[in-house]
Amino acid sequence: MIRLTGVSKEYAGRVVVQELDLEVGRGELVCLVGPSGCGKSTTLKMINRLVEPTTGVIEIEGRDVTHADPVKLRRGIGYVIQQIGLFPHQRITTNVMTVPLLYGESKATARARAHELLSLVGLDPEQYGERYPHQLSGGQRQRVGVARALAADPPVLLMDEPFGAVDPVVRRRLQEEFRRLQQELGKTVVLVTHDIDEAVLLGDRVAVFAEGGRLLQYATPAELLARPVNEEVATFVGAERGLRRLSVTRIDHEHLEPVDGIKAAELASTVAVGATLEEALALMLRNDRAMVGVTDGPRFVGVLTPAGVHRALRRSLRP
Numbered sequence: 001m002i003r004l005t006g007v008s009k010e011y012a013g014r015v016v017v018q019e020l021d022l023e024v025g026r027g028e029l030v031c032l033v034g035p036s037g038c039g040k041s042t043t044l045k046m047i048n049r050l051v052e053p054t055t056g057v058i059e060i061e062g063r064d065v066t067h068a069d070p071v072k073l074r075r076g077i078g079y080v081i082q083q084i085g086l087f088p089h090q091r092i093t094t095n096v097m098t099v100p101l102l103y104g105e106s107k108a109t110a111r112a113r114a115h116e117l118l119s120l121v122g123l124d125p126e127q128y129g130e131r132y133p134h135q136l137s138g139g140q141r142q143r144v145g146v147a148r149a150l151a152a153d154p155p156v157l158l159m160d161e162p163f164g165a166v167d168p169v170v171r172r173r174l175q176e177e178f179r180r181l182q183q184e185l186g187k188t189v190v191l192v193t194h195d196i197d198e199a200v201l202l203g204d205r206v207a208v209f210a211e212g213g214r215l216l217q218y219a220t221p222a223e224l225l226a227r228p229v230n231e232e233v234a235t236f237v238g239a240e241r242g243l244r245r246l247s248v249t250r251i252d253h254e255h256l257e258p259v260d261g262i263k264a265a266e267l268a269s270t271v272a273v274g275a276t277l278e279e280a281l282a283l284m285l286r287n288d289r290a291m292v293g294v295t296d297g298p299r300f301v302g303v304l305t306p307a308g309v310h311r312a313l314r315r316s317l318r319p
């Protein structure tokens, strides 16, 4: 869907993005992560031509974006930034209607679409649609930003620290909801963050950048956490990467032991197949039991033990 080949950017002779090759598949969510100033935002802005690359080629669906009309190009690419830039003197619904109106939709259609999108991001249009941005919380404004970026139904969404301005609890909820929404809508997303936890939670793949716009590693979260390519990545991913792996590895049938001979009283609680190892371990610790029951819909399918957790971590690296 998106391909960068040999892309570099220099400002006054200083290289901020270096010979970057990166491919993003259709429907994939890719996180660009790295320390402040390493060129993540610049990379994102080259995709929608807010910044022109010094060298290299950027293609979207096989078409070189440098030959596209930048205004048209940007309308086809949703863009969400931390300071979401809602129009302060326009009501929420009107804010979301902007792009469909630009596209020549009728007011009635654009309004209906705006209401649909507000509901989709968890804001009741009846309750919030007629408010002004300053009458919403930071997290609610962020949702409006996402709704507005989706309004033109763009196949590609670029997001620059979209959840950076909200407190950690709200951020986690927005991240989880956004991940669900993205899977449902099948958008191709490139998301910039400096937060490795956000990157491994959201990304199908994660690109780790270093100072000077060098791409150090581009891999799935499981691969990145288990096998950082060098010390630099290992340091960035952090000493807690073992723990982080628990949060990206999901429980599968093959990790379980049979339930035969286990009494219900030995199982303090259950989790569903597909939950993370982190959730399962948290339950084991909370209940002081070395196992947790696992369900699949209404069925009870087995138990997960610490040995199963080990197995799951090992197997998470199989291609």
Ligand SMILES: Nc1ncnc2c1ncn2[C@@H]1O[C@H](COP(=O)(O)OP(=O)(O)OP(=O)(O)O)[C@@H](O)[C@H]1O
Pocket (backbone or CB within 6 Å): 011, 016, 034, 035, 036, 037, 038, 039, 040, 041, 042, 043, 194
């Ligand atoms: N218009 C510009 N002119 C000159 N230098 C710039 C310009 N825009 C960005 N830079 C420099 O390019 C480098 C990369 O900036 P960029 O915003 O891409 O980093 P980033 O990784 O997104 O950082 P952050 O996480 O702090 O937003 C920085 O050193 C920045 O100072």
